[in-house]
Amino acid sequence: MPLLVLFRFVFMLVSLCVFGVAAYLLWNWYDGDLIRQADGDIVRVRTGWFLWAGVGLLGLSFFGRPIITPFLAKPDTDPTAAVRDEGQFVAGASGSKLYVEQLGSPAAPPIILVHGWAMDSTIWFYAKRDLARSFRVICWDLPGMGQSTPASPSAIGLTEFAQDLRTVIGLAGERKIVLVGHSIGGMTIQTLARDDPAFFDAYVAGTVLVNTTYTNPLKTMILSGLAQAIRWPLLEPLMRLAIALQPLVWLSAWQSYLSGTAHMANRLGFGKYVTRSQLEHTTLLSTRNSPGNIDRGNLAMFRWDATHAMARVTPPLLVLSGEIDIVTKPQAGRQIAADRGDTIHLAIEGANHMGFLERSADYNRAIADFAQSLQPTP
Template sequence: MPPIILAGLVLSLASWGMLAAAAYLLWSWYQGSWVMDAYDVSHHVREHWRLWTALALLAWSCLGRLVLTPLLTKADEDPTRAERGEHQMIASPTGSNLYVEVHGPADAPTVILTHGWGLDSTIWYYLRRHLSQRFRVIVWDLPGLGRSRAASGSTVDLSHFATDLKALLSLTNGKPAILVGHSIGGMTILTLVRDHPEVLTDQVAGLVLVNTTYINPLKTMVLSPLALALRWPVLEPVFRLAIWLQPLAWLGAWQSYLSGSAHMANRIGFASQVTRSQLEQTTLLATRNPPAASARGNLAMFRWDAHDAIVKASVPCLILAGDKDIVTKQEASEHIAGQAPFASLRVIDDANHMGFLERSEAYNEEIARFCELNLVTRAGRGVQEPVPTLA
């Protein structure tokens, strides 16, 4: 999520600067200064404002999130939860071990949810809960994130993720499934369509692309020219340093989390409806995932292109966009919908990149209706050919 990454870099530097200022003030307070009184007697004097200012900065560095989170969000009526359930580990042909959970009735049609980058499958709490009343819902962690283990750093990219997703289709009891992906999850689905179009013949009943793009995300975000200009001199070196210096990068990430700087950065991925639990979970997941894996995934996205992949999609597609999405602008979803043979585009009001959380009711309703139409109604009528959906 490039805008959040850029904001995170700036705020992280500010957070480190706060610590540096606190250290300097403590040192200068301890050192003090020598002054001469009227009797030519020297006295060691410490300026106590330096001590109190340093302690205040240290306190903010450790507890700032407790102050900032309520200021940045609304109170929760239905808190999201990072719940885990019974799981299995699936060996992928890529060599990665995939953490997978299955929810809902065992004999129901299957929906597979693929989360966005920097997160894990627990982010699907609202949608998983909603769909599992009617469908068999499979959630999984992308390799390198959550509890999935990548075979190596070289397997943390879109082509390998698509192969991992293809492996999960073996869990659908031989019936076509709906694939739902948010952000890089949607990019993974597009890569699957590009690289393995044969799965659309009888393994996939439909695609749902949530706030996603079709090309290097630096090209479809706000301030795209600036982001592209910063790619080589700033972003690429920073991500490579995060890989080489992961312990230091992780320390910085946790310091930003405690100070609230990370919360401020992640807040820009939401519109006006975000609640405390939603911002907290998003920020916590982004913080505790390994910086090296996150960096490799970001670098892989910069080299990714599937601009015409959706043309191969011979199944119905639902494209969901947020009207306030600054991470993946609405135009990206319009481009995908314009190329897909059987697509519907829905733009959700007052929704940013994390709209599926803050506007969960609207997103859940659209996705459930699409799944009902393409997994239940069409199957019950024996319809085989794709039809335009949700016209």
């Protein structure tokens, strides 16, 4: 989502400043001062604290992550990790190459998980484990993220994602499916409902929208007025510049990851329950995914709207919001629910935008109960 990308950019600049100060101090130590002694000889005098301060800041720039992260998150009792199960590649309807994983019994009711932006399908670590006990879980990487590749850089957009979602739905066979989407994943689902409601009604048993919005996310985040005001003069030019300078931006992103400042940025997307592995998992994915692709997706979100889309389709709808979500405020979820009237809306206590990780038991239980009510399993 654009807000977290902006946080990461700011903290990346902080990390580069620390590195720059370290380089400045080390150069000043090496260069020293030329002093003429009483006998006429000129000697170079170096200031010792320049060396130690420079070495300390340089070390923090590349090895700060294990020092900083313990202050940002709790120890783990159930660690997550960016690991994959056995998957396959399929051709997407938009011309993309999609990486898809399937878990659980093939005979069980199918659930399709659609992840948020700058992430990949490994972010569903807890959901895959918990839901696969009772359901056939299908998860995939959105084009441009993880192992999925778009037909072209210009094909990174919500319309193309919705076309590819049709392809993934087709993998479920004849049974209707339950769709679960977080953030841009929920926006992808709404795009499919907006663009092809007949298909949606025919193949979808129910939908769960997780911490998402119904329109340009700049309008439903905190400080939305400021965000919209700086969109054209600042946000869009910065993102287009980052796309043009992707190798340098990627290198800077990894330096920020190593220093721990990237973890500080991603910490803003969590509440008080976040653990160290959850913060590490999220930060790793947002760093190793292409920054150019991330910014192309953000620009596409700025031009997106699916207001009232879910009111045009009939499958039951569950909307889950983080009570303290700053990226897509819970008011956005309430608005989606209000459009339908018959929709269940739950605000998860203490959950921020990445609440489905830090409060995974609550989110997964709500998803499982909803899916079970639609397609009972033994």
